[in-house]
Amino acid sequence: MPTFELGPNQYGKAEIRLVHVERTGAGDRLTDLNVSVALRGDLAASHLTGDNAAVLPTDTQKNTVYAFARQFGIAGIEAFATRLAEHFVATQPSIHEARVTIERYPWIDVDSRHCLRRSGGEVHTATVHHGHYGTQVVAGVAGLVLLKTTDSEFHGYLKDRYTTLAETRDRILATSVNATWRTATGFTDPEPARAALVEAFADTYSHALQQTLFAMGSRVLDRCPDVVEVKLSLPNRHHFLVDLTPFGLDNPNEVYYAADRPYGLIEGVVRRDGATIPPEVTWTF
Numbered sequence: 001m002p003t004f005e006l007g008p009n010q011y012g013k014a015e016i017r018l019v020h021v022e023r024t025g026a027g028d029r030l031t032d033l034n035v036s037v038a039l040r041g042d043l044a045a046s047h048l049t050g051d052n053a054a055v056l057p058t059d060t061q062k063n064t065v066y067a068f069a070r071q072f073g074i075a076g077i078e079a080f081a082t083r084l085a086e087h088f089v090a091t092q093p094s095i096h097e098a099r100v101t102i103e104r105y106p107w108i109d110v111d112s113r114h115c116l117r118r119s120g121g122e123v124h125t126a127t128v129h130h131g132h133y134g135t136q137v138v139a140g141v142a143g144l145v146l147l148k149t150t151d152s153e154f155h156g157y158l159k160d161r162y163t164t165l166a167e168t169r170d171r172i173l174a175t176s177v178n179a180t181w182r183t184a185t186g187f188t189d190p191e192p193a194r195a196a197l198v199e200a201f202a203d204t205y206s207h208a209l210q211q212t213l214f215a216m217g218s219r220v221l222d223r224c225p226d227v228v229e230v231k232l233s234l235p236n237r238h239h240f241l242v243d244l245t246p247f248g249l250d251n252p253n254e255v256y257y258a259a260d261r262p263y264g265l266i267e268g269v270v271r272r273d274g275a276t277i278p279p280e281v282t283w284t285f
Ligand SMILES: O=c1[nH]c(=O)c2[nH]c(=O)[nH]c2[nH]1
Pocket: 154, 165, 207, 208, 209, 210, 236, 264
């Protein structure tokens, strides 16, 4: 009968998506992190016999990350990771080593108040349809990630027996803009359309992402006379306020869990009155 032994092992909560908003009078400061924790120590029994006496649950590790963000803020990712790693080793005798890895996603201020754009990842697109009908140019932008730390509400919606969503008068609104626009005349500079999308997202007080979508499309039509219609596909990147009350902490719109899926997907076309889509032009969102 062969015998086997347990080799090196570690465990922890990976990819804890934490968004921290420091609300200052001079504009909100956003920190967007992906935190992973790995712990090592006297953990053989949990693997060999199922005895969990030495196991600090990964769920607890996740809670600690959110609670520390509220209690201590996030001055820098090195300091935040060090505080967490030291905590796990100092407070749990069974844990001898901790590795905390943090990725920080950089954001750029769109205005001096509440709107930011995530840097990198944005793609500009162009699709040309050419045939007996002439040439149709569809230009666009994809992966343009925008976020407002406030000026967004969602309430007054339908409720049925399956509804659990709480109405909110103040939430984070974030999306990754996928937009295409069709011009009547062919080539056009995409920058004014892109700028109009960002500007409308920033300055529209939102009651729903649907309303923001229409405002964004309308702003493009307003600013770009040669654009006939705009198609928008806006994933609602949900940010859920973390309930810190079990840890004796309040959460005045400061610590959020950034969920990646599932997400709402709000899509629509905004066009000039009377604009017709040539049947030859097949839209792709
Ligand atoms: O802006 C929103 N539109 C919705 O249709 C919706 N549905 C939901 O659960 N949250 C939101 N937010």
